[in-house]
Structures are given as C-alpha cells and as structure tokens.
Amino acid sequence: GHPVYRDMPTTIFEKMSARARETGAINLGQGFPDSQGPAEILHAAADALLNRSNQYPPMAGIIELRAAVAAHYARHQGLDLEPQEVIVTSGATEAIAASLLALVRPGDEVLVLAPLYDAYLPLIERAGGVASVLRLTPPAWRITREALAAAVTEKTRFLLMNNPVNPTGIALRDEELALLAEYCVTRDLIAICDEVWEHVTFDDIAHKPLMGFPGMRDRTVKIGSAGKIFSVTGWKVGWMCAAPAIATLLARAHQFITFTTPPHLQWAVAEGLAQPESWFTAMRADYQASRDRLVEGLRAAGYVVNASAATWFVTIDLPASGIALDDVTFCERIIDEAGVAAIPISAFYPAHPVTHLVRLCFSKSDTVLDQAVTRLAAFR
Ligand code: GLN
Numbered sequence: 001g002h003p004v005y006r007d008m009p010t011t012i013f014e015k016m017s018a019r020a021r022e023t024g025a026i027n028l029g030q031g032f033p034d035s036q037g038p039a040e041i042l043h044a045a046a047d048a049l050l051n052r053s054n055q056y057p058p059m060a061g062i063i064e065l066r067a068a069v070a071a072h073y074a075r076h077q078g079l080d081l082e083p084q085e086v087i088v089t090s091g092a093t094e095a096i097a098a099s100l101l102a103l104v105r106p107g108d109e110v111l112v113l114a115p116l117y118d119a120y121l122p123l124i125e126r127a128g129g130v131a132s133v134l135r136l137t138p139p140a141w142r143i144t145r146e147a148l149a150a151a152v153t154e155k156t157r158f159l160l161m162n163n164p165v166n167p168t169g170i171a172l173r174d175e176e177l178a179l180l181a182e183y184c185v186t187r188d189l190i191a192i193c194d195e196v197w198e199h200v201t202f203d204d205i206a207h208k209p210l211m212g213f214p215g216m217r218d219r220t221v222k223i224g225s226a227g228k229i230f231s232v233t234g235w236k237v238g239w240m241c242a243a244p245a246i247a248t249l250l251a252r253a254h255q256f257i258t259f260t261t262p263p264h265l266q267w268a269v270a271e272g273l274a275q276p277e278s279w280f281t282a283m284r285a286d287y288q289a290s291r292d293r294l295v296e297g298l299r300a301a302g303y304v305v306n307a308s309a310a311t312w313f314v315t316i317d318l319p320a321s322g323i324a325l326d327d328v329t330f331c332e333r334i335i336d337e338a339g340v341a342a343i344p345i346s347a348f349y350p351a352h353p354v355t356h357l358v359r360l361c362f363s364k365s366d367t368v369l370d371q372a373v374t375r376l377a378a379f380r
Pocket of ligand 1: 011013014029030031032093166
C-alpha cells in the first residue's frame with residue numbers, strides 16, 4: 001500500500017494564501033483579519049508571557065480559561081457548563097480532530113452538511129468513519145426534514161456540523177436546529193458542533209448553540225475558537241465542551257495530539273472572554289460595517305452578492321453577475337489578472353460541487369476592501 005495521504009492536495013486556504021504572497025495579490029481568500037488584533041488582548045498575552053509561566057500548562061488547559069469559557073457561555077448563550085467540561089485545544093481544527101479520533105469507531109457513519117469545511121472529510125476517514133453527506137441547495141441552503149431523513153441511516157452515530165456556516169455565511173434558523181436536535185435525540189446521535197463563528201453574527205442575530213436544545217446538553221461537543229472571536233487567527237487557541245463522560249474521552253485524544261496550548265495565549269483569552277457585552281457588540285458592528293462596505297462596492301461594480309448573516313465571508317454569484325466562468329476558473333483569473341485572491345466554493349465539496357459561487361473575506365481595512373473592489377470592477 002501507499003501512504004494514505006499521498007494523493008491528498010494541500011488545503012485551498014494555504015494554496016491561495018501562498019499564491020497571494022508570491023504574486024502580491026490582495027488576499028480575500030483565507031479567512032483572517034489584516035489587523036493585529038485588539039490591543040487589550042495583545043497586552044494581556046504579552047504580560048502573561050513576561051510575568052507568568054512559560055512551561056507546560058495542565059493538559060486540559062489552565063483552569064482559569066476553562067472557567068472563563070464556561071462563564072462566557074453561561075452569560076452569552078444560557079449554557080450551564082462546569083469548567084471541567086471544557087478542554088482547551090490548539091485551535092478548533094484540533095478540537096474537531098480530537099473529537100473524531102476519540103469518539104468514532106470503524107464503520108460509524110458521520111452525517112455532514114455540504115458545503116462543508118475541507119478538514120472534515122479527511123479527519124472522519126482517518127478516524128475510521130464514513131461520511132454521509134447531506135447536500136444543501138443554494139441560495140437558502142435550508143435543512144429539510146425530508147433531506148435529513150434520507151441522509152440518516154441505521155449506522156449514523158454522529159452529526160458534525162458548522163453553525164454559523166463557512167462558506168455560505170448562513171446562521172441556521174431555529175426550526176432547522178430544532179430538527180437536527182430532534183434527530184440526534186431520537187437516533188441517539190452525538191453532535192459535534194463547530195461553532196467558531198458564534199460571535200461573528202450580524203443584523204442582531206443571536207447565536208443559538210445546538211447544545212442548548214432539549215435533550216442535547218449531554219450529547220453535544222461544542223467547539224469554539226479564540227481566533228475568530230478576538231481576530232487573532234494565528235494564536236490557535238480553541239476549546240471543546242462536553243459532558244464529563246465524553247470530555248474524558250476527548251482529553252485522551254487531545255493528550256496525544258498537541259497535549260497542550262501556549263500558556264500566555266490561554267491567559268489572554270481567559271481575560272478576553274470576560275470582556276463586557278459591549279466589547280462583543282462593538283466587534284460585531286465593525287465587521288458588519290466591513291461586510292456592508294464590500295457588498296455595496298461589489299454591487300455598484302455589477303456583481304450579484306449574497307450578503308451573509310455571519311462569518312467574515314460573502315459570496316459572489318457568477319452567472320447572476322453575467323460572468324460565464326466556473327468558480328475555479330474565476331479565482332484563477334482574478335488572482336493573475338486583477339490581483340485579488342478568493343476561494344472557490346467547490347473547495348467545500350467532496351464531489352459534485354456547486355461551482356457558481358466564489359467566497360470573499362471582508363475582515364480587512366476599508367482601504368484594502370476599496371482597492372479590491374476597484375480591481376474586481378476593472379476585471380469585469
Ligand atoms: N477557517 C479559515 C477559512 O475558512 C481557514 C483556516 C485554515 O486555513 N486552517 O478561510
């Protein structure tokens with residue numbers, strides 16, 4: 001046999017960022033802010049780096065951060081987690097990997113919704129699982145009872161989902177979450193919920209965790225990420241929350257993946273999570289203004305844009321914009337001809353992708369967004 005990963009391509013996010021670095025293109029591909037991050041959070045990390053321990057923190061995270069996550073979710077989402085039910089990871093991707101490695105047995109089916117984040121399927125397969133893909137249909141991407149019934153089988157043991165959704169920018173509606181919860185309870189599924197965009201919501205949408213739905217408290221792994229909440233994607237501080245019986249298993253996986261996460265960053269994130277409500281409201285308002293600026297600019301340039309309810313992304317509809325290119329070709333052309341990097345939505349599909357949408361990241365300064373719009377306007 002040959003190595004399992006021999007034929008695996010490099011993730012689209014790294015590929016596009018590498019090309020943007022090489023060509024000097026404006027990078028609206030991979031999702032990251034072009035700011036340094038909020039000064040108070042950076043100072044907290046610098047202070048902890050200089051004045052606290054730089055040796056191995058406890059394997060499951062410093063207790064201050066575990067308690068801060070629990071308190072944060074109590075305050076913002078009405079959840080009742082104990083600090084012991086929170087395990088700190090090196091980013092949400094590690095939390096997803098640890099959850100799958102800890103819980104999935106060979107042959108278990110894991111239900112996923114497409115479009116889906118590109119790490120999910122390789123991790124499910126490496127954990128010995130089999131993905132069952134429920135394809136959602138644009139532009140509403142709605143989850144229906146019929147589609148769910150068709151995708152869940154006798155072998156389905158897990159639901160792995162992202163909400164709010166990268167790349168569509170959708171926040172799942174209450175009735176869709178209730179439907180998913182009902183399925184998890186009646187079919188005895190564990191839900192692994194990647195909720196890294198939970199704080200980046202717009203137009204006064206409040207995030208609803210699946211863990212808060214009836215019957216879900218003790219059958220959900222809730223995953224979060226400081227990178228998205230505090231605009232510091234390079235920090236790679238995340239966490240996974242679950243009832244003790246599950247958390248014990250998650251910790252066993254985590255101990256042999258990264259074991260731990262840099263302590264100064266944990267201290268800073270613990271401080272950040274304790275910021276008053278107004279801090280999070282202001283952060284959301286900033287990103288909402290950036291979303292609106294990019295959407296309005298692109299629309300004025302003749303692009304048809306699906307404005308998002310959450311995340312740092314909007315999508316351009318190519319055919320509706322009068323552009324007769326598929327998403328991959330469009331992204332290839334604009335990086336070379338317009339000097340703008342973007343992400344084709346087909347990267348979020350294992351097979352038979354939707355190919356008419358392109359994702360653009362708007363967590364950038366006004367100047368950069370305006371320059372990107374000027375370049376994309378000239379490309380048409
Ligand atoms: N979540 C980021 C995005 O969707 C990518 C993160 C990564 O490249 N690992 O753009």
